[in-house]
Amino acid sequence: MPSRSQYALMSTKDKNTVLFISSISAVVFFDFLIYLYIADIVSAAFFPIDTDPNVAKLQGLGLFVVGYLARPFGGILFGRYGDIIGRKPTLLFSILVTACSLLAMAALPTYAQWGVIAPILFILLRIIQGMAFGLYVPLSWVFVAEHVPRQYLSVACSYVTASFLVGVLFSNAFFMWLSSFMTSVQLADYGWRLPFLVAAVLSFLPLAFWRLVGETPFFLALDKPKLGKAARQPLTMLFKRCKHSIFVGMVLTLVISSVTSVIVLLLPDLIELNFTLDSDLFGFSHSLGIVFMIIGCIFYGMISNHENFGKILVIGSTLLIAQILAFFYHLQAGGDYILIMYALLGFCSGIVGMVPAILVQLFPTNVRLTGIAFCYNITYGVVGVLIPFGLGYATTLISFSPALYIVFIGFIGIIMGMYFYNLPEFKKIDHVVT
Template identity: 85%
Template structure:
């Protein structure tokens, strides 16, 4: 297996890999999320006209949920392939499939043109896109983790995680710009195609420097005859030897998915249920929170490593709980300092930036992508489908429900931090099981 000095420096090639994956991550997240902002508009163009706005809303959200449900399929199926054939081939698959599905969405005929075939094709494309996304997210962390020296593993993964948030910010900004230059009728007629077209073009861009990116050193050093070519073997090994890692990985993914889903995606709508705030000020506050979460991701990545994961996770979880509760108490008091409070909340939520570095060290090299794909996509699929409906309903009953849920998730983070604090040294990231 490849060995590096404990104090090896990150080479220029390693830095380029991190930048390359970070760029793709921002684009991929923009690709997947942009639909959320234009769901109602796309639904009006793709589905038959419906006078009931609630039904139209459910149609649009249903297509978004389908993307979540498709993620485990793509992640697990192609994750196994990546553990056998290599990380680079599946990275190419994820990029090309995403770009092609988006390009097809951009030129898809409407219901008025093709009838029921239009929504059927759009659903199929959303499933394909969701499968590619489910593969890419775990792969991005594995790809950088297997390139950089171990002491840079946490910060490299945090840059990738932060770049997902850059994609969120970009999709939010892009939608506001699109809404400002087009009327609702124009968006429904043809404007909804523009985000998919832009996303497709951006997705193809990384292929221009594809030849400069190499396979990960850890995969190249694997003993191929011992790995074999049976696509079932990595999954068999995973469930035979890594049951504990699977459980821990799913709990860590619960933390990541809950924090990002609630604070980044759902919080504006949840707050609007019970609190009346100036719309423009609140939208700006939300964007500011995302920016500070990007900084928070990188900060936690910089200060954490395999020697102090437990301490940092406990401390960060406590700070997140305190700030989330303070945020809602502040809203109840009138929300005069919403900018400051949202910025602090976003920074505290950046604790998610250090968790992927733990995930990649839970699994041996020859089942790493399969293991993370399984944990991440199964858990995220459950959270992505159930939490929006469950927490949305709970918030109509108790205004503090989002704060209480994040406090619950933060408590899990504290427990996991204490577990890692008392855990012996992580296994070497290049270890293999047979």
């Protein structure tokens, strides 16, 4: 007989928790991505001014990549503490570390003031921020999943995923405002500090509502004395008992990271390599695509659950394949309807919103955060470093390379959907390993 919690309604406290985590998620993604928009300016501030422009650009991108490389260390090293001491204190730790690192970046002396010490300190702060980000993302999904009733699991996680995209829009809008508000000289002199300062303040704001959020019921229900060693060493138990879940989790994360990286971050630059479009219209189209991706995340989250996940993933992946091919054929034909095509592509890319709910259910409660942090950050670290360079080079040779890569990822989504469709049932979300 099903448990009462399986069919319980979402309480006001549950809704407030989802809203709280979603708002933090938007801010955290803004915090991590805002550097990407000012990479060249920051690079000029922290490296010698006589550096070759191409080298300076690589230095700026390198500082962004450092954040990606740091994510697995933060997720794995600190994620395990979320399974040992609790989700709420770990969440507080990730928020405080993010805010403090951003505040330190805003106040950091430049190369002209401190010499080589300045870039070393900035790199160190980027590593710390990347580690906190790698911890926060899987923790946000786990936190809402362990608060809401099971039938709301998918939609709650999709709201959090959609909020990450809100952070992307916010960072884009903030940079456009900053560029129009300040001259290039002002940005290079002191304006580059403003995004970090704003990001730090926004990171501290959620703490005003901290008392309204409680520890997750799932973690509170863990019988730690009975679990013994399993409660103290989640990383060991993860590799001992959950090898299959790790593999499946990494494949699902490949789908999330690839679709997000290519469609949200890389596609505008990749398209400009081979196609000529009106820059203002194209910029608006890209933002519109992200808006519809937010809508798509929530839509797929609402219609999917643990019973029909496989079927929805197969259908959604098939639609994504069809739309990315149609999108690039449309670009080749002139791109007259770029607004509509970008909106449809964004909506179809919203399949990523349904995946985190399955990641949460792959792992037992006492190793859940450790498992998701490992799968998500290792895979995302590899994709975040290799795909921009690999796909960038491939696109100079074949203009359809981004589409072909997303088609490949779409087929992986279809295969995983068929796997879950034939899977009899997930284990109970509150099970543990000993």
